[in-house]
Amino acid sequence: MTIKREKQKEPVNTQSYTKATFITQIVMTVVALLFVAPILIIINYSFKTKKELYLTSPLSLPSSFQTENYRKAFDKLDLSHTFVNTFFYTFVSVLILALLCGMTAWAIARCRAKFFKFCYIYFIVGILIPFQALFLPIYIIGYKMNLTNTRYGIIFMYVATGISFGVFLMNSFMTTVPLELEEAARIDGCSVFRTYFSVVMPLLKPAIATLVIMQAFQIWNDYLLASLYVSKKNLKTLTVAIQSLFSAQTSDYTTAMAAIVISVLPIAILFMSMQKYFIKGMTVGAVKG
Numbered sequence: 001m002t003i004k005r006e007k008q009k010e011p012v013n014t015q016s017y018t019k020a021t022f023i024t025q026i027v028m029t030v031v032a033l034l035f036v037a038p039i040l041i042i043i044n045y046s047f048k049t050k051k052e053l054y055l056t057s058p059l060s061l062p063s064s065f066q067t068e069n070y071r072k073a074f075d076k077l078d079l080s081h082t083f084v085n086t087f088f089y090t091f092v093s094v095l096i097l098a099l100l101c102g103m104t105a106w107a108i109a110r111c112r113a114k115f116f117k118f119c120y121i122y123f124i125v126g127i128l129i130p131f132q133a134l135f136l137p138i139y140i141i142g143y144k145m146n147l148t149n150t151r152y153g154i155i156f157m158y159v160a161t162g163i164s165f166g167v168f169l170m171n172s173f174m175t176t177v178p179l180e181l182e183e184a185a186r187i188d189g190c191s192v193f194r195t196y197f198s199v200v201m202p203l204l205k206p207a208i209a210t211l212v213i214m215q216a217f218q219i220w221n222d223y224l225l226a227s228l229y230v231s232k233k234n235l236k237t238l239t240v241a242i243q244s245l246f247s248a249q250t251s252d253y254t255t256a257m258a259a260i261v262i263s264v265l266p267i268a269i270l271f272m273s274m275q276k277y278f279i280k281g282m283t284v285g286a287v288k289g
Helices: 014-045 050-055 068-076 079-110 113-130 131-146 153-177 179-187 191-202 205-220 224-229 238-243 253-273 275-283
Strands: none
Touching: 014 113, 014 253, 050 253, 068 253, 079 113, 079 153, 079 191, 079 205, 079 238, 079 253, 113 153, 131 153, 131 224, 153 205, 153 224, 179 191, 191 238, 205 253, 224 238, 238 253, 253 275
């Protein structure tokens, strides 16, 4: 007879595990402070006077909180126009990208024809080429089509430069959508559009949230395309207006810091409101089950 010996489980060294966890927490805390410190310094500077800006430490609190800097930022940057322009460009561009990228990725993922495979490769190639390298041809095309200094022109450029990444991102999430649900919808008599908007699109909320946050962040903070395509004062964006506070002759840093804080708030609110879907969208597909 052979006697089976049970393998003895090795005891877990809780002391070493606790020590490793403690060290990890310390490292992560230091890294978090390194990321938060510049943000806190900018907020601190936005409440200081010009004298305190140059004579005091970046970490020292202001003697009195100067809310006047925010009023100056509102007047100098003409926020009633620049803020609305930036919000309009971002909202419309992201809305179009969310609709186009989702439908395009769905068609590529479900159709097996070579044409759709070629389209997917075409979009992948678009990611490999940075849009900064295409500024000259983009401007020439926009100028010949009378798209410069127009609202729809800059929106069209944001959509054109962001659609490649959007299709790539949305296509990777199509594997999470059960094909059986689409087949059941077709049996029930749903059209192609109703199948997408009623069945597929609700299941893509994490992917859409990820796309919305990433593209909104890029478009809201964009300076290059906005400065290239827009020269009229009433069409300028917030980032282009902030740049005017930093000049070779004079620089109003306290007002500029207040303007930066104002410009960050909408994106911060957007991220916090969609954080749950964003984290889920970034982790879907990481673990296969």
